[in-house]
Amino acid sequence: MSSRKFLNQVDQQISRAEVNNYDRAVFVLHDQLNLQQWPEWVRRKKPLLIFMESVAKGRSLPYHKKKLTYVLSSMRHFAIECHQAGYSVYYHATSKHYGQGLTELLDQNSELDVTYMMPSEWDSRERLRKVKGKYPDRITEIENSFFYAExxxxxxxxxxxxxxxxxxxxxxxxxxxxxxxxxxxxxxxxxxxxxxxxxxxxxxxxEITTFAPDDVTSEVMALVENHFGDHFGQIDNFGYAVRREQALQLLDEFINExxxxxxxxxxxxxxxxxxxxxxxxxxxxxxxxxxxxxxxxxxxxxxxxxxxxxxxxxxxxxxxxxxxxxxxxxxxxxMPEIRETNFMNFSEPLPELFWSGETKMHCLKQSLKPIFKQGYSHHIQRLMVLSNFSNLTKTDPRQLNRWFWFAYVDAYEWVVLPNVLGMSTFADGGVLASKPYVSSGNYINKMSNYCSSCEYSITKKTGENACPFNYLYWNFVDEQREAFEVSGRNSFMVNMYDKKSEEDKKEIKKSTENFLQTLGRDQQKK
Ligand SMILES: Cc1cc2nc3c(=O)[nH]c(=O)nc-3n(C[C@H](O)[C@H](O)[C@H](O)COP(=O)(O)OP(=O)(O)OC[C@H]3O[C@@H](n4cnc5c(N)ncnc54)[C@H](O)[C@@H]3O)c2cc1C
Ligand code: SF4
Structure with a gap:
């Protein structure tokens, strides 16, 4: 990749700057693609802009192929647009992480000073700060200004x-x-x-407008297939916007329609x-x-x-x-301690169906399909179907977090981790949410038309073809009482469970055990 074989379009559209002709540069990360958010002097002085593609970052997780395509294509388009707007651009690809790539540039260009904006993601931040440690006088870190709250x-x-x-x-x-x-x-x-x-x-x-891949995107798709072909998800029918102008068109469409x-x-x-x-x-x-x-x-x-x-x-x-x-x-x-949090001490590997999509549960199939295809599903599918199922099957929340991080096109650690370990799995023990987001099949039936097409019966509470959410939920309420306690008192749901007949409780336990025993788990992809 460092041979620039897959950078033809960039090389054709940007006359590459010679870094050693510059004494000042701005390092723009893949999630900071908007010059309006950079300090005024950047727009006025137009310093050299450095963009870097890191194979090591791309390989750090089996990121969805559409995520990689989106991230790389939108960064390439942005670099080309900056070049067209009169900036000098150095577009670089490295097999290493950003930190090493930047260190090499500084080592090779002793006159160069670099400004970067604090990365939103922890690991990239740590890596760049290490470079700053090596070159304290030549590197300036500025605040990240892509958010409202300080x-x-x-x-x-x-x-x-x-x-x-x-x-x-x-x-x-x-x-x-x-x-x-x-x-x-x-x-x-x-x-x-x-x-x-x-x-x-x-x-x-x-319908939402899609955009056919142009030459830049097509080249990135070939790169992704070549170098990341074993990654999660499907690459065909890529239709995401990759330029600001297209994203603004989608914003218009959302507001109007x-x-x-x-x-x-x-x-x-x-x-x-x-x-x-x-x-x-x-x-x-x-x-x-x-x-x-x-x-x-x-x-x-x-x-x-x-x-x-x-x-x-x-x-x-x-x-x-x-x-x-x-x-x-x-x-x-x-951060960073939150990464290892696991309040309920769940240790089961991720259910295999998170990779295969193979299950008789229609709600899960419907929620997983758009993720394999597009790397997207909406909030309630993420929360009340996928995470709910993960919790009820005692899956290690850190594994679920990892999966959400590589499976979705919009996932970056700063946003995925709090949503998974804080909100959807209660793994932080109640810092972000007041109680676990879990439910029986009733919630899914109320909010969707899924159950009418399912092989399981939503009205059956236990037994072979009963909706698994029904008994798994009550088993969870029984086993995780502590998570439901309100100010030291049992919650309404715990009291409801306790009032069930011994026969019903036995059936709930039996159905749960049978289901969990036959649920395939992801043994290799840990
Ligand atoms: C388990 C789980 C994992 C998630 N992982 C991500 C993730 O990796 N990346 C991500 O951007 N969002 C994540 N979310 C939050 C939310 O589900 C998505 O932002 C939303 O579904 C994106 O689709 P949308 O743009 O159509 O959102 P809309 O429903 O149209 O909402 C508008 C916008 O609000 C913001 N938003 C809404 N809810 C949240 C939230 N809880 N946290 C942060 N932003 C929010 C998003 O920017 C979103 O685009 C996750 C939620 C859960 C429960
Ligand atoms: S019956 Fe249960 S498993 Fe089937 S779609 Fe409804 S909630 Fe999901």
């Missing part, structure tokens, strides 16, 4: 009991979003009550509809093609113009200004 202002607040809701209200006050003086627009901070509808039959869901229905159907799931009215914008938000304030402000504008109701717009702002920012602060506060 880390230093919020980090110390993260502790059990400090919930996203408190943070979110403060962020609403700070930004003035949907505020009338000190009061929330519409009189409520939260419209979740209006946002729990299931999708009516035959309700039309608009899906935002109004985003709120009511936020928690809904439907066979053959992986996206419904969700924005599908996380992948662009997470590498800078779109900025979080652009999305929030467009949504608020649509509300003011009467094009979208308050429950949809507040719902979206809550996700981006609330959850997304809170999650990032949590990561900053909890």
């Amino acid at each position: 880390t230093d202002r919020w980090k110390d607040k993260i502790e059990p009991g400090y919930r996203m809701e408190y943070f979110y209200r403060d962020m609403r006050r700070q930004t003035g979003y949907l505020m009338n003086d000190d009061e929330p627009e519409g009189g409520e901070w939260n419209y979740d009550e209006d946002n729990r509808e299931s999708l009516p039959d035959d309700y039309p869901v608009p 899906r935002l109004a229905d985003f709120g009511p159907y936020e928690d809904a799931m439907a066979t053959g509809e992986p996206t419904l009215f969700h924005s599908a914008l996380s992948i662009y938000l997470n590498n800078g093609l779109l900025l979080p304030w652009e999305v929030c402000e467009r949504a608020i504008e649509a509300y003011k113009d009467g094009k979208a109701p308050i429950n949809s717009v507040e719902g979206l702002v809550r996700q981006i200004l609330g959850w997304r920012e809170f999650i990032r602060i949590y990561y900053e506060a909890m």
Whole structure:
């Protein structure tokens, strides 16, 4: 790869700068692709921009082939656009990690000073700081400015009991979003009550525009097939935006065609509809093609113009200004120890079906299929189907976290880890969430039409063809009482379990045991 065999398109479109002609450069990481967020002097002085592709980073996990394609293609397009805008660009590919690649550049160019923006991900940050340790006078680290919330202002607040809701209200006050003086627009901070509808039959869901791969993307796809062919997921039919202009088009499309229905159907799931009215914008938000304030402000504008109701717009702002920012602060506060957290001490390997998709459980099949194909599924599938199943089958949450990290196109450690180890598996013991997000099949049946196409019976509680979520859930409630305790008292669900007949309890245990014994586990891909 270092032979530049797969960099033809970049080499044709960028006349490569000679690094030793420069004394000042800016190192742009693959998830910082927006010069608006860089200091004003960068746009004014137009220093040399250095981009680096790292094979070692690409190999550090079996990342989805579409993720690798997206990350590399959008970085190449961005570098080409910077070149067209008058910047000198040095586009480099290394078999090593970023830190070693940058060290080599500094070793070879003794006059060069480099500025980088603090990486969002811990390992890249550590690697670049090591380089800074070696060259303290030649390297400048600047704050990461792709988020609303300042880390230093919020980090110390993260502790059990400090919930996203408190943070979110403060962020609403700070930004003035949907505020009338000190009061929330519409009189409520939260419209979740209006946002729990299931999708009516035959309700039309608009299609999302896809973009055929151009020459740059096609070349990256060939590279990924050649060098990362054994990675997770399918590469064919790549249709993601890879340029800001395309991502802005998708933002327009979401605001005009899906935002109004985003709120009511936020928690809904439907066979053959992986996206419904969700924005599908996380992948662009997470590498800078779109900025979080652009999305929030467009949504608020649509509300003011009467094009979208308050429950949809507040719902979206809550996700981006609330959850997304809170999650990032949590990561900053909890790293690196949080990586090994496992409150319930689950140790089972990941179920094999997370790789194969082979299962009779229709909800799981429907949630996994779009991940193999596109590296995407929406929040409720991630939380209430996949993570729920992982918890109920006593799977090691760290393995689930690893899987979410390589299987999704929008996954970066700062966002995936808090969502998995904090929110969806309760592995942190209650710092982020007040109780485990687990449920029986009833929740899935209420929010989707999955159960009507399933080989299992949602109405059966135990026995051979009973919905596995039904008995696995009650077994979990019994075994994990501590996680359900509210201020030292048993929760409603624990009391419900205790009131079941001995016969029912025996059947729950028997069905659980049978199911877990026959569940294939991922032994090799640990
Ligand atoms: C187990 C699990 C793993 C997750 N892993 C990731 C991940 O790797 N990357 C990622 O970006 N999100 C992750 N999320 C959060 C959320 O599910 C996705 O952001 C969302 O599904 C992306 O699809 P969308 O753009 O259509 O979102 P929408 O439903 O349209 O929401 C709008 C935006 O809000 C933001 N958002 C919403 N919820 C969250 C959240 N909990 N944390 C952070 N941002 C949020 C996203 O930027 C999203 O694009 C995870 C959630 C769970 C439960
Ligand atoms: S019956 Fe159970 S396993 Fe089948 S789709 Fe419904 S919740 Fe999922």
